[in-house]
Amino acid sequence: MSEKMIKAVDEYFEFFNNQDAEGIAQLYANNAKVTDPVGTPTKVGKEAILSFYKLAVKNGARLKRNGPIRISQNFAAFAFTVSVGAMTSVDKDVAVEVELPKGGMSIDVIDTFKFNEEGQITEMNAYWGPSNITQI
Amino acid sequence: MSEKMIKAVDEYFEFFNNQDAEGIAQLYANNAKVTDPVGTPTKVGKEAILSFYKLAVKNGARLKRNGPIRISQNFAAFAFTVSVGAMTSVDKDVAVEVELPKGGMSIDVIDTFKFNEEGQITEMNAYWGPSNITQI
Numbered sequence: 001m002s003e004k005m006i007k008a009v010d011e012y013f014e015f016f017n018n019q020d021a022e023g024i025a026q027l028y029a030n031n032a033k034v035t036d037p038v039g040t041p042t043k044v045g046k047e048a049i050l051s052f053y054k055l056a057v058k059n060g061a062r063l064k065r066n067g068p069i070r071i072s073q074n075f076a077a078f079a080f081t082v083s084v085g086a087m088t089s090v091d092k093d094v095a096v097e098v099e100l101p102k103g104g105m106s107i108d109v110i111d112t113f114k115f116n117e118e119g120q121i122t123e124m125n126a127y128w129g130p131s132n133i134t135q136i
Numbered sequence: 137m138s139e140k141m142i143k144a145v146d147e148y149f150e151f152f153n154n155q156d157a158e159g160i161a162q163l164y165a166n167n168a169k170v171t172d173p174v175g176t177p178t179k180v181g182k183e184a185i186l187s188f189y190k191l192a193v194k195n196g197a198r199l200k201r202n203g204p205i206r207i208s209q210n211f212a213a214f215a216f217t218v219s220v221g222a223m224t225s226v227d228k229d230v231a232v233e234v235e236l237p238k239g240g241m242s243i244d245v246i247d248t249f250k251f252n253e254e255g256q257i258t259e260m261n262a263y264w265g266p267s268n269i270t271q272i
Contacts, residue, residue, distance in 0.1 A: 002267055039209025066203055067215055070246045070263040073175025077246040077263035079203055079215045110206045110213040110246060112263065127206040127213035127248065131138055 004119030005076045009069050013080075016063045021053035029120040036126035059084055066108075074115045082107045083136070108132040140255030141212045145205050149216075152199045157189035165256040172262035195220055202244075210251045218243045219272070244268040 008027050015023035025046055028034075034043045034052060043052050061084045070077040083106045107128055114123035144163050151159035161182055164170075170179045170188060179188050197220045206213040219242045243264055250259035 002265075006267075037208040038211045068244045068268060070215075070244060071265045071267050072173040072263040073265065075174045075263055077213075077248075079206075079246065108204045108206060110215065110248075112213075112246075112248065112261075125248075127208040127211055129138075129207045129209065131142075131207050132204060 001074065001115075001117075001119070002071050005071055005074075005113070005115050006069055008115070008119060008121065009076055009078060009113065013063050013065060016053075016057060016061070019057040019060065021050060021057050024053045024057075025050040027121050028124075029116055029118075029122045032120070032122050032124070034124045036124065037128050038125050061085075074117075075112060076115070077110065077112045079108070079110045082109055104136045106134050106136050108134075137210065137251075137253075137255070138207050141207055141210070141249070141251050142205055144251070144255060144257065145212055145214060145249065149199050149201060152189075152193060152197070155193040155196065157186060157193050160189045160193075161186040163257050164260075165252055165254075165258045168256070168258050168260070170260045172260065173264050174261050197221075210253075211248060212251070213246065213248045215244070215246045218245060240272045242270050242272055244270075 012024060012027055015021075015027070028046060028049055030046055031044070032046070032049060034049050036052070043049055061082050064081050064083070066079040066081060068078075083104070085104050109126055109128040109132065111127070112123075112125045113121045116122050148160060148163055151157075151163070164182060164185050166182055167180070168182070168185060170185050171177075172188070179185055197218050200217050200219070202215040202217060204214075219240070221240050245262055245264040245268065247263070248259075248261045249257045252258050
């Protein structure tokens, strides 16, 4: 189970950095929940999740993991940095519901994933906010 | 609110590294919940939380934060490394309910804190497991 979870997290980074939203969505269970960032409305189900990631990868954001993946029973947690080029105001409103600077930026994020027995992600929570954004 | 949360996380590290379990417990709301590691039984309420931290700090564990504190509305998440000296089998059974090596070790952990409006921690989840333990 631990290996399945680590593989899923590694693939999450790989798919994201290849702008493969469909690949990311396939890591999720059908009725999965995504809250990114925590405190904003939760996206429920594969269709909503796929739409979310299509927007998220559209600007060519790059993810770089910082430190090891923490594995706690059927949960994984990991820290990473997202580097994003300049976004349009439309993209940023729809994609993340948090005010973002207009130029390039890097964002420090921590994600937690909950997995089912098949090794699919059932819940994702992303922790980040304005204080974690650096303009670059 | 963001400043209150960052201050609480900073104090959490300070109290822990001074083996001040009472100080840590004071950062929590009365009816707070602590799950450490995630997947093990949750400790509820200040008394249970104080007992937990008394055991946790007893072996002189040192916490060192890795990377910035992520602030997501009324949640904080942060990565850190715990360095622990040799523990007795009694301590380790009671303290964490996870099998730990007998010698010194370091553990890579990610914690999430949920805060109430008074800036007190209402929920703490710690993500770590056997794969995050390095014998030193």
